Amino acid sequence: xxxxxxxxxxxxxxxxxxxxxxxxxxxxxxxxxxxxxxxxxxxxxxxxxxxxxxxxxxxxxxxxxxxxxxxxxxxxxxxxxxxxxxxxxxxxxxxxxxxxxxxxxxxxxxxxxxxxxxxxxxxxxxxxxxxxxxxxxxxxxxxxxxxxxxxxxxxxxxxxxxxxxxxxxxxxxxxxxxxxxxxxxxxxxxxxxxxxxxxxxxxxxxxxxxxxxxxxxxxxxxxxxxxxxxxxxxxxxxxxxxxxxxxxxxxxxxxxxxxxxxxxxxxxxxxxxxxxxxxxxxxxxxxxxxxxxxxxxxxxxxxxxxxxxxxxxxxxxxxxxxxxxxxxxxxxxxxxxxxxxxxxxxxxxxxxxxxxxxxxxxxxxxxxxxxxxxxxxxxxxxxxxxxxxxxxxxxxxxxxxxx
Numbered sequence: 001x002x003x004x005x006x007x008x009x010x011x012x013x014x015x016x017x018x019x020x021x022x023x024x025x026x027x028x029x030x031x032x033x034x035x036x037x038x039x040x041x042x043x044x045x046x047x048x049x050x051x052x053x054x055x056x057x058x059x060x061x062x063x064x065x066x067x068x069x070x071x072x073x074x075x076x077x078x079x080x081x082x083x084x085x086x087x088x089x090x091x092x093x094x095x096x097x098x099x100x101x102x103x104x105x106x107x108x109x110x111x112x113x114x115x116x117x118x119x120x121x122x123x124x125x126x127x128x129x130x131x132x133x134x135x136x137x138x139x140x141x142x143x144x145x146x147x148x149x150x151x152x153x154x155x156x157x158x159x160x161x162x163x164x165x166x167x168x169x170x171x172x173x174x175x176x177x178x179x180x181x182x183x184x185x186x187x188x189x190x191x192x193x194x195x196x197x198x199x200x201x202x203x204x205x206x207x208x209x210x211x212x213x214x215x216x217x218x219x220x221x222x223x224x225x226x227x228x229x230x231x232x233x234x235x236x237x238x239x240x241x242x243x244x245x246x247x248x249x250x251x252x253x254x255x256x257x258x259x260x261x262x263x264x265x266x267x268x269x270x271x272x273x274x275x276x277x278x279x280x281x282x283x284x285x286x287x288x289x290x291x292x293x294x295x296x297x298x299x300x301x302x303x304x305x306x307x308x309x310x311x312x313x314x315x316x317x318x319x320x321x322x323x324x325x326x327x328x329x330x331x332x333x334x335x336x337x338x339x340x341x342x343x344x345x346x347x348x349x350x351x352x353x354x355x356x357x358x359x360x361x362x363x364x365x366x367x368x369x370x371x372x373x374x375x376x377x378x379x380x381x382x383x384x385x386x387x388x389x390x391x392x393x394x395x396x397x398x399x400x401x402x403x
Contacts, residue, residue: 006376007372057270066231066234069232087182100171115143156168163327202230211227238298338363
């Protein structure tokens with residue numbers, strides 16, 4: 001019965017929850033999963049098709065995650081600052097740790113044991129990280145970098161866990177921004193904060209310009225904090241706009257135009273990236289992505305509109321709740337889902353769209369089901385603990401006000 005209630009909690013709407021944000025989070029993880037089908041599409045000879053080129057740009061789902069994190073984390077801190085004129089750093093770090101550490105370190109332990117077993121069986125020449133900057137890290141070389149995964153430094157020192165770079169960037173944000181906000185940023189007025197955040201937003205682009213001048217067109221995605229934190233800044237800027245009620249009322253009248261602009265920016269970005277314009281892709285494509293996602297986010301929180309209704313679709317809710325676990329585990333599960341394509345490809349020399357569609361659906365369902373089990377086993381107990389701490393903090397504040 002207890003397990004069934006936990007499963008229900010994945011599907012049931014929470015009090016005060018903004019459903020449209022669940023929709024954006026769900027679209028972010030769906031984008032990442034579709035991006036991870038690209039190796040299979042290339043394997044079966046579909047590398048030059050339009051669908052493959054589109055899916056190959058959907059690593060941008062990570063940028064959407066960053067924008068959402070910037071908005072939500074900064075919004076929570078700003079709310080606490082407005083109430084107390086200070087930030088409880090200890091409570092913030094405890095809650096963040098309970099949210100992200102258990103699932104993350106459990107994943108690292110399992111993958112470490114798997115890779116250790118592969119190495120013992122003589123698989124040291126296997127390359128599990130073809131997207132690393134060295135382009136061909138052998139398993140034994142990436143194995144040595146495992147310690148950097150433990151320290152959330154895989155955005156600078158990639159290991160066989162080729163996707164943990166984004167979690168390393170987010171962790172640095174969690175560690176740094178509360179101090180920046182509580183000691184410095186929130187003490188300024190709205191206009192001053194907006195200017196300061198805009199300056200911070202521009203810094204990663206300056207680093208990308210420097211890298212481009214030094215090394216030319218960079219064909220691989222940038223995965224380091226100092227080159228990618230503008231995604232997070234974009235979300236914080238939306239938080240600042242959302243806190244300005246008069247401005248939000250004015251913008252609400254123009255939500256359709258804002259949404260159109262967001263789509264145009266996203267489509268323009270896709271066109272330039274797929275046409276491999278080196279200067280643009282290396283320097284500006286990241287800005288176009290996070291600006292378009294920030295505008296999508298803005299429309300989602302402006303009030304009742306058709307876009308918000310779409311994002312509030314109930315099936316997005318459980319996907320959003322499990323998105324963190326799905327992100328951690330999907331790469332390990334992808335080979336099990338897409339191995340069904342091997343036999344028909346070997347037999348016929350091609351794969352039909354229907355066969356690929358079934359394999360992709362299998363991939364999604366397998367990832368969702370495994371993530372549900374892991375959520376129940378690993379994440380939920382710590383989330384329950386986190387909820388208890390939050391409840392105690394609310395009660396403490398109420399008692400303080402009464403006294």
